Amino acid sequence: MGQRINRRKFKGLSRRELLKLTPVLAFGAFAISPLQKSLLKTGLEFNDWASARLFRSGHLAPEFDDFHVVPFSEFPINGYDVDDPGVNFEKWTLTVTGEVQKPGDYTLAQIQSLPQKRQNTRHVCVEGWDVIGRFGGARLSDFLNMIGADPSARFVSVECADDYYESIDMATAMHPQTLLCYEMYDQPLTRPHGAPLRLQIPTKVGYKQAKYLTDLKVSRVLDRVGYWEDQGYSWFYGL
Amino acid sequence: MATRTLTIEDARTGELNEAVYEHPFVVRLCHWVNSVALFVMAGSGLQIFRAFPSFGAKIPEKDLINWPRSLAIGGWLGGALQWHLTFMWIYMATGLLYLGYQLFSGNYKQVLFVPRDVPGVWPMVRHYFFFGPKPPLKEAYNPLQKHAYTSALVLGVLSVLTGLVIWKPVQFSWLGWMMGGFHWARLWHFLILWAFMAFVFGHLVMVVLHGWNNFVSMLTGWKKDPEYRSE
Numbered sequence: 001m002g003q004r005i006n007r008r009k010f011k012g013l014s015r016r017e018l019l020k021l022t023p024v025l026a027f028g029a030f031a032i033s034p035l036q037k038s039l040l041k042t043g044l045e046f047n048d049w050a051s052a053r054l055f056r057s058g059h060l061a062p063e064f065d066d067f068h069v070v071p072f073s074e075f076p077i078n079g080y081d082v083d084d085p086g087v088n089f090e091k092w093t094l095t096v097t098g099e100v101q102k103p104g105d106y107t108l109a110q111i112q113s114l115p116q117k118r119q120n121t122r123h124v125c126v127e128g129w130d131v132i133g134r135f136g137g138a139r140l141s142d143f144l145n146m147i148g149a150d151p152s153a154r155f156v157s158v159e160c161a162d163d164y165y166e167s168i169d170m171a172t173a174m175h176p177q178t179l180l181c182y183e184m185y186d187q188p189l190t191r192p193h194g195a196p197l198r199l200q201i202p203t204k205v206g207y208k209q210a211k212y213l214t215d216l217k218v219s220r221v222l223d224r225v226g227y228w229e230d231q232g233y234s235w236f237y238g239l
Numbered sequence: 240m241a242t243r244t245l246t247i248e249d250a251r252t253g254e255l256n257e258a259v260y261e262h263p264f265v266v267r268l269c270h271w272v273n274s275v276a277l278f279v280m281a282g283s284g285l286q287i288f289r290a291f292p293s294f295g296a297k298i299p300e301k302d303l304i305n306w307p308r309s310l311a312i313g314g315w316l317g318g319a320l321q322w323h324l325t326f327m328w329i330y331m332a333t334g335l336l337y338l339g340y341q342l343f344s345g346n347y348k349q350v351l352f353v354p355r356d357v358p359g360v361w362p363m364v365r366h367y368f369f370f371g372p373k374p375p376l377k378e379a380y381n382p383l384q385k386h387a388y389t390s391a392l393v394l395g396v397l398s399v400l401t402g403l404v405i406w407k408p409v410q411f412s413w414l415g416w417m418m419g420g421f422h423w424a425r426l427w428h429f430l431i432l433w434a435f436m437a438f439v440f441g442h443l444v445m446v447v448l449h450g451w452n453n454f455v456s457m458l459t460g461w462k463k464d465p466e467y468r469s470e
Binding site (some may be wrong): 004005007008013014015017018020021023040042043044049051054055056059061074075076114124127129130150163184202230233239 | 243244245246247248249250257258264266267268271272275287288290291296297298300317318320321323324325326360391407408409410412421422425455458459460461
């Protein structure tokens with residue numbers, strides 16, 4: 001038997017204990033439309049911050065034996081707009097601007113003169129599907145060296161022939177598995193897969209890996225973040 | 240941990256009631272915050288699932304079910320991801336606070352299903368499902384209840400671990416490897432959702448059956464005249 005207390009006092013005690021839970025009502029803010037938007041935006045930004053903190057430059061994405069690679073025909077083609085923006089391969093160059101020592105137009109041959117890296121890695125789509133494919137290209141880090149990119153610049157952004165645009169953090173750009181990809185399955189990139197050049201980043205989700213590259217910019221601030229990010233997706237989305 | 244009890248005296252009738260402090264503040268706070276978080280995680284998770292409602296290959300895609308959008312949160316994939324990626328921090332924070340509190344306060348003994356509880360499971364099942372006699376209740380939770388709550392805690396931990404693998408399959412590649420890779424982690428995560436839904440359904444049924452006094456105890460912490468003390 002515990003301490004004696006009269007009924008009224010017990011009611012008061014119960015009420016005080018109940019009132020302690022009022023902070024839970026703060027969730028109601030999520031039901032208010034303008035607040036909801038900014039709260040979810042803050043949530044996404046915190047999530048991106050945490051994702052960047054979790055990213056380890058030396059940690060490699062798993063690479064797989066050829067046995068695990070799906071047939072080329074089963075590697076999905078996901079464009080946001082068109083499957084073929086009609087790039088003229090003869091005239092194609094990658095236009096480099098921003099915080100670099102050697103801006104200008106770079107040909108595919110120049111990019112292909114860099115050491116080639118081939119890798120079987122998992123492609124993860126934001127929708128939830130994943131597929132292991134085989135990719136080949138030049139390390140973006142090698143290319144950034146070639147153009148004399150300022151390593152203290154924070155971002156690498158790209159623009160594409162289909163008006164898609166994307167940007168990534170410098171740490172991911174310098175990651176040894178981040179490729180300027182011009183090959184899939186040991187064959188030149190096909191048009192639906194982003195010919196002549198796309199980003200292939202096994203440490204990022206699919207929509208970060210832009211196709212049909214035409215422009216590359218190294219910068220300290222971002223003019224534009226990314227097509228899907230502007231619709232509300234996460235910017236960092238590291239895997 | 241000694242349980243706090245009070246004897247309530249009615250000044251007019253002289254009637255005495257006993258009250259037991261069953262649910263400490265941290266437990267109640269975590270319970271309600273986590274209920275909201277779990278609700279949002281389930282709803283937004285189902286909207287995310289709608290983007291690729293399959294566990295097979297993308298080509299050819301064989302959809303498992305077409306989950307209705309009206310029973311999901313977020314409106315579209317991007318919106319649902321915002322909810323999911325925001326509330327997962329709240330979900331994990333309350334989970335960690337709860338586990339830490341239970342461990343350090345010793346209050347976990349009230350909830351944790353231990354081998355000693357095994358013999359009491361069958362009589363309880365017989366009572367609930369086969370009209371058997373009601374076994375005497377010696378503590379706050381009966382063995383079946385402890386089993387349910389402990390299972391829910393395990394599900395909570397597993398939902399976070401499988402979720403981490405889906406969120407960061409590269410950074411947590413070792414964890415993913417233990418689950419059979421990204422692809423399997425996604426399936427486990429989905430199955431855990433339905434196990435959770437089964438728990439929540441059973442939990443709500445029991446809350447209704449056990450009445451107002453029992454429900455109020457999760458709000459104020461105090462339970463009046465609990466049957467395990469009245470004999």
